[in-house]
Amino acid sequence: VKEKMNKVLYIILISLISFTVISCGEKDESxxxxxxxxxxxxxxxxxxxxYQVELDWSDVSGATGYTIYWSTSTGVSxxxxxITGITDxxxxxxxxxxxxxxxxxxxxVNSAGTGSLSSEVNAIPRDATTVTEGCTGKETASGTVQGVTRTGPSGT
Structure with a gap:
């Protein structure tokens, strides 16, 4: 009886050792x-x-793109x-x-999503460059002006 008991314990011990070795060797796929x-x-x-605003910022390593949020009032969120899909x-x-x-x-923007927002900047678009009106010509000895040319938005 003692011999049979030893064989059973031996088999149980070998089984436990085998199970432990197999379990430790499994790869954790999670x-x-x-x-x-x-x-x-x-x-x-x-x-x-x-009629436009030019925006520039520093490149961020690892970014696949950028998203710009805008408003006509302060407190952009x-x-x-x-504006999405910006890659530069x-x-x-x-x-x-x-x-x-x-x-x-x-x-x-990267594979994890859109990151936190930058500091707020602002700008005001302007119409065409302002042209100053003026006249050119030559004053004669008698005080009259000859060859007057007018420049400015209204033409010459």
Missing amino acids: TSTTTSTLDPPTTATATGGY SSSTA SNYTHTGLDDGTTYYYKGAT
């Missing part, structure tokens, strides 16, 4: 690499132009109007109203 969103772009600038570190927002202040914040 481990995965995680990606997190990136920091927002920095050193952003906004420059008003002819991720609920503001978004600059963008020209066109078709804007002359004299209206536009406010902007940018965010980086």
Whole structure:
């Protein structure tokens, strides 16, 4: 009886050792690499132009794109109007109203999603460059002016 008991214990011991070795050798497939969103772009600038605003910011390593949020009032948030699909570190927002202040914040985009927003910048689009009117000519000894040419928006 003692011999049979030893054989049973031996078999149980071998089974436990085998189970432990097999369990330790299994690969944990649940481990995965995680990606997190990136920091927002920095050193952003906004420059008003002819019915447009030119936006520039520093490149962010790892970004696959950028989203710009904008509004005509301060306090831009991720609920503001978004411009998506931007792949460069600059963008020209066109078709804007002359004299209206536009406010902007940018965010980086990668496989984890859209990151936090940058500091707010603003600019005012302007109409065509202002041309100063003037006249040119030559004053004679008698005080009259000859060869007057008018320059400016109204033509010559």
